[in-house]
Amino acid sequence: MKDLMKSWKVIxxxxxxxxxxxxxxxxxxxxxxDFNGGTLFEVHLExxxxxxxxxxxxxxxxxxxxxxxxxxxxxxxxxxxxxxLIEIAETNPEQVALLExxxxxxxxxxxxxxxxxxxxxxxxxxxxxxPAKGYGLRGTEKNISWVLPFALSNExxxxxxxxxxxxxxxxxxxxETGSDYECEKTFFFIDRPLTSVLVMPDYLFEExxxxxxxxxxxxxxxxxxxxxxxxxxxxxxxxxxxxxxxQLIELKELSENHFTAIILPETTESIKESLKAMNFKLxxxxxxxxxxxxxxxxxxxxxxFLTESxxxxxxxxxxxxxxxxxxxxxxGANDAKDAKERLQQLTIxxxxxxxxxxxxxVSRESISPALGKEFFFYASITGLLALxxxxxxxxxxxRFLKLVIPIMFTAxxxxxxVLGLASLINWSLDLAAxxxxxxxxxxxxxxxIVIIDELSHKRKEEVTGSLVQRGKRAFFIxxxxxxxxxxxLAPLIFFGxxxxxxxxxxxxxxxxxxxxxxxxxxxxxxxxxxxxxx
Numbered sequence: 001m002k003d004l005m006k007s008w009k010v011i012x013x014x015x016x017x018x019x020x021x022x023x024x025x026x027x028x029x030x031x032x033x034d035f036n037g038g039t040l041f042e043v044h045l046e047x048x049x050x051x052x053x054x055x056x057x058x059x060x061x062x063x064x065x066x067x068x069x070x071x072x073x074x075x076x077x078x079x080x081x082x083x084x085l086i087e088i089a090e091t092n093p094e095q096v097a098l099l100e101x102x103x104x105x106x107x108x109x110x111x112x113x114x115x116x117x118x119x120x121x122x123x124x125x126x127x128x129x130x131p132a133k134g135y136g137l138r139g140t141e142k143n144i145s146w147v148l149p150f151a152l153s154n155e156x157x158x159x160x161x162x163x164x165x166x167x168x169x170x171x172x173x174x175x176e177t178g179s180d181y182e183c184e185k186t187f188f189f190i191d192r193p194l195t196s197v198l199v200m201p202d203y204l205f206e207e208x209x210x211x212x213x214x215x216x217x218x219x220x221x222x223x224x225x226x227x228x229x230x231x232x233x234x235x236x237x238x239x240x241x242x243x244x245x246x247q248l249i250e251l252k253e254l255s256e257n258h259f260t261a262i263i264l265p266e267t268t269e270s271i272k273e274s275l276k277a278m279n280f281k282l283x284x285x286x287x288x289x290x291x292x293x294x295x296x297x298x299x300x301x302x303x304x305f306l307t308e309s310x311x312x313x314x315x316x317x318x319x320x321x322x323x324x325x326x327x328x329x330x331x332g333a334n335d336a337k338d339a340k341e342r343l344q345q346l347t348i349x350x351x352x353x354x355x356x357x358x359x360x361x362v363s364r365e366s367i368s369p370a371l372g373k374e375f376f377f378y379a380s381i382t383g384l385l386a387l388x389x390x391x392x393x394x395x396x397x398x399r400f401l402k403l404v405i406p407i408m409f410t411a412x413x414x415x416x417x418v419l420g421l422a423s424l425i426n427w428s429l430d431l432a433a434x435x436x437x438x439x440x441x442x443x444x445x446x447x448x449i450v451i452i453d454e455l456s457h458k459r460k461e462e463v464t465g466s467l468v469q470r471g472k473r474a475f476f477i478x479x480x481x482x483x484x485x486x487x488x489l490a491p492l493i494f495f496g497x498x499x500x501x502x503x504x505x506x507x508x509x510x511x512x513x514x515x516x517x518x519x520x521x522x523x524x525x526x527x528x529x530x531x532x533x534x
Contacts, residue, residue, distance in 0.1 A: 032429055048081045106357075107354040119152055127148065128151060150328070152324075160327070166313060198262050216332030264293070415437060418437050489510055
């Protein structure tokens with residue numbers, strides 16, 4: 001033992017082993033959703049990404065949205081060019097529903113007036129989260145609203161000034177109170193369905209023919225359905241009990257440039273089949289309790305009246321008009337919690353930007369923490385049983401305990417070293433990672449058998465030379481085997497991002513192989529030589 005501790009290779013292994021144990025003890029291990037529980041989302045995009053960069057932009061935007069929520073254990077990856085996989089360490093139903101709503105939205109923000117785009121989300125250069133400038137909640141619990149101030153780019157600010165200039169009508173003038181104006185409304189949309197057609201029953205259209213400007217706030221101001229649909233630039237069909245012949249002809253013409261039909265879930269099957277026959281994709285929206293169906297279907301988030309000052313009514317010409325680089329979006333809510341969520345969602349979408357490709361659908365799968373603990377228990381038992389079986393097989397082969405013990409000690413040391421590395425870099429361990437560690441340990445045991453056979457002449461062909469020379473030959477075989485394994489798994493890492501857990505398995509296995517080749521195999525070679533010499 002004293003001779004062994006003179007070898008720098010053995011000293012290095014024991015030093016790193018002690019460091020790994022310390023890291024695991026004080027820093028802990030970060031367990032993924034397989035063990036801690038969480039939610040897995042599978043996002044199906046509306047179309048395939050045309051370039052690799054476009055897919056990177058999709059995953060990056062989703063990551064930014066989820067990072068904003070403060071979630072630490074989040075992983076977003078692509079699967080092929082049509083799917084994104086999202087792992088989130090969150091199981092609370094309310095929080096999961098909020099996250100799903102954020103993921104579903106493409107997030108294309110547009111501000112409209114008279115069917116013209118004043119500015120888009122891409123032209124908002126910053127969100128002003130300063131309560132002194134209005135950011136946050138206002139009003140009382142019975143009539144609460146949220147306020148989001150933002151700054152526009154110079155080009156967007158100029159366009160806003162041009163489109164809103166003198167957009168107020170003078171109703172009356174009173175020398176004491178001043179002028180009384182009626183000003184135009186601005187509409188704020190997220191994911192305005194430009195390539196869709198609304199197909200709604202006449203009873204619903206009648207219900208929403210005249211609707212509140214803000215259904216969540218007490219106000220006498222109303223807006224017509226036609227004005228809303230005009231600003232949304234969305235064609236619509238109003239049917240009685242079934243689609244008429246004229247409406248079917250109109251829908252057929254619309255289907256050339258509009259690919260989705262937005263309908264109520266309770267729409268009759270005959271109408272659904274007619275729409276499908278014209279190659280429309282069907283998108284169903286339920287009627288919400290707190291807002292008109294047309295708001296939901298068109299993606300409308302807020303309607304705000306211009307003011308006399310914003311419309312520059314005192315300026316005689318456009319050149320004299322004032323620019324407004326900073327504006328606000330405001331909206332009502334049912335209560336403080338609802339207002340906070342609406343403000344948070346809009347802030348997240350505007351800060352993360354819009355997805356380059358719209359989302360077709362989102363499916364989710366939840367793993368409870370209790371199930372995760374069960375996975376961890378069985379994974380640990382599987383690893384322990386694997387070590388016991390390997391030790392038994394090795395004892396049957398060599399009938400020499402002094403050789404079996406170093407092999408098993410080295411295998412355990414490799415596991416600890418890999419876990420220490422995972423703790424150091426805050427690496428999230430899931431079932432695939434555990435499988436990769438077991439695979440790496442199996443490769444290590446195989447390499448140790450090669451080393452022993454080479455040193456002790458256990459192979460069929462006669463091997464000559466000193467122990468050092470035979471050790472070098474054995475290590476050449478070990479390096480060749482490790483290189484082959486790395487070469488086989490490397491393509492999964494470099495070209496397989498999006499293959500989810502397969503990539504995690506490949507990374508863990510390769511990390512284990514490198515730990516073995518660089519640290520434990522050289523040390524074991526020294527130990528084996530000393531044992532065989534005696």
